[in-house]
Amino acid sequence: MKAAGEDPRQERWGRLTRLLDRLEFGGAKRLRSESARELAALYRAASSDLLEEVRRDPDSATTEYLRALVGRGHGLLYRGTPPRIWPAVKRFFARDFPEVVRRRVRAVLLAALVFLAGLTYGAVSMASDPGAGEVLLPFGHRYVDPRDRVAEEERSRVPVGLTALGGTTFAARLMTHNSSVTYIAFALAVTGGIGTVLMIFANGAYLGAVGADYVGAGQGQFLLAWVGPHGVLEIPAMLLGAAAGLILARALFAPGLGGRARALEAAGKDALLLLLGATATLVLAGIIEGTFSQMHEPLIAYEAKIAFAAVLGSLYTFYLFAWSPDLLRRRGRRA
Numbered sequence: 626m627k628a629a630g631e632d633p634r635q636e637r638w639g640r641l642t643r644l645l646d647r648l649e650f651g652g653a654k655r656l657r658s659e660s661a662r663e664l665a666a667l668y669r670a671a672s673s674d675l676l677e678e679v680r681r682d683p684d685s686a687t688t689e690y691l692r693a694l695v696g697r698g699h700g701l702l703y704r705g706t707p708p709r710i711w712p713a714v715k716r717f718f719a720r721d722f723p724e725v726v727r728r729r730v731r732a733v734l735l736a737a738l739v740f741l742a743g744l745t746y747g748a749v750s751m752a753s754d755p756g757a758g759e760v761l762l763p764f765g766h767r768y769v770d771p772r773d774r775v776a777e778e779e780r781s782r783v784p785v786g787l788t789a790l791g792g793t794t795f796a797a798r799l800m801t802h803n804s805s806v807t808y809i810a811f812a813l814a815v816t817g818g819i820g821t822v823l824m825i826f827a828n829g830a831y832l833g834a835v836g837a838d839y840v841g842a843g844q845g846q847f848l849l850a851w852v853g854p855h856g857v858l859e860i861p862a863m864l865l866g867a868a869a870g871l872i873l874a875r876a877l878f879a880p881g882l883g884g885r886a887r888a889l890e891a892a893g894k895d896a897l898l899l900l901l902g903a904t905a906t907l908v909l910a911g912i913i914e915g916t917f918s919q920m921h922e923p924l925i926a927y928e929a930k931i932a933f934a935a936v937l938g939s940l941y942t943f944y945l946f947a948w949s950p951d952l953l954r955r956r957g958r959r960a
Contacts, residue, residue, distance in 0.1 A: 632687070634674055637667055637670060638674075638691075638694060640663075640667060641668065641671055641694065642694065644663065645664070645697055645698055645701055647660075648701050648702075664702075665702075668695070668699075668702060671691060671694055671695050672695050674691055675688070675691040675692060678691055717901070717902075718905075720950055721898055722898060722901070722902040722905075723944060723945050723948050723949070725898040725899055726865070726899070726902070726945045726946070727945075727946060728895065729872055729895055730946075732869075732871045732872050733868040735868070735871060736821075736864040736865075736868045736871060739822050739825045740826070740829040740860070741829065742826060742829065743826035743828065743829025743832075743833065744829040744832055744836075745833060746826075746830050746833065747829065747831060747832065747833025747834035747835075747836075748833035748836055748837040749837075750830075750833075750834065751833070751834040751838055751841075752837045752841065755841075757834065758834060758838060761830055761831060761833075762831070762834050762835060762838060763835065766835055766838065770842065771839045771841075771844045771847075771848075772843070775847045775921075778847075778921045779921050779922055779923070804904065804907050804911075806824070807865075807866030807867075807900075807903050807904075808866065808900075809824060810824045810825060810867040810870050811866045811867070811869050811870040811873070811896070813870055814869075814870040814871070814873040814874040814877065814896075815874075816874075817874050817877070818870060818871045818875070818878075821871055821874065822867075824867070825863070825867045832852075835848070836848060846927050846931075847927065849927075849931055849934075850921070850928075850930040850931050850934075851918060851921070851930075853930065853931055853933075853935075854913050854914075854917050854918045854930055854933055854937065855910045855917075855918045857935075857941060858906050858909055858937070858941060859906075859907065859910040859911075861906065861941065862902075862904075862907045862910060863903070865899045865900075865903040865906070866899070866900060866903045869896035869897075869899040869900045870896070872892045872895060872896045873889075873892055873893065873896045875888075875892065876891070877889065917930070917933070
């Protein structure tokens with residue numbers, strides 16, 4: 626029996642509270658279809674009760690209780706669906722990343738042209754004046770004869786960094802270095818893109834000088850097999866980071882008629898997508914560089930490593946400039 630003066634509506638308010646507890650702590654899957662329908666009906670009834678109590682006495686304890694109950698119900702029943710990470714990741718790699726590369730292809734090509742100019746400058750300077758190596762060659766190559774370096778690498782049956790204890794650390798160190806170059810090229814957008822251009826040119830010059838040094842010593846095949854497997858990913862990733870910086874620099878310093886805020890809004894999203902894609906590419910490149918790239922003859926034939934680099938580079942180029950999820954759908958319809 627109900628106590629005298631007890632509100633007969635309290636029973637369904639209590640039932641609504643218990644269903645909301647189940648929804649909050651167990652999720653929608655914990656509610657059967659009958660319970661879900663009951664929850665909706667109880668929520669509507671409680672909302673009507675709240676309106677009635679507000680008209681009667683907006684400051685009563687019952688009104689405050691119902692405000693809290695209905696507010697909680699509204700928050701649980703109409704909250705957005707929690708974001709699912711995996712579908713977003715798939716959408717990014719299947720569509721968003723390659724699409725933004727094509728949409729911003731002019732910035733990517735500009736970064737590539739600057740890098741090629743640096744590469745050419747470094748190679749020509751080194752070939753015409755070996756003394757230029759004092760300035761152009763990275764420190765680790767400056768005082769080492771390429772022939773001695775190749776002989777040392779080929780004598781080692783377990784390449785440096787691939788021991789059981791050192792492999793992970795070596796790959797992580799390479800990924801950190803390569804990522805820093807990409808991020809710095811992006812961050813130098815604050816210089817109006819001038820710093821970005823200079824950094825990409827300098828990295829091209831370093832690689833061109835190293836290439837000329839090894840080719841001049843008759844070790845061009847070794848260098849291609851050494852740098853190629855990871856370079857076909859690492860260099861494009863660096864260029865994508867630079868392109869992101871150039872896009873942002875243009876929005877900052879030459880926003881156009883729409884104004885800086887609107888230009889930054891459009892450029893910022895594309896620049897972030899490019900940088901995220903470059904980061905993912907660098908992770909894969911770092912893994913390859915810390916393992917497969919460090920395996921030389923007689924462990925793996927140079928021709929096999931060069932072929933691997935050619936195939937990987939072709940696939941990555943196709944992915945960036947020709948891939949679309951629609952290709953699979955069209956193929957499925959034809960089948």
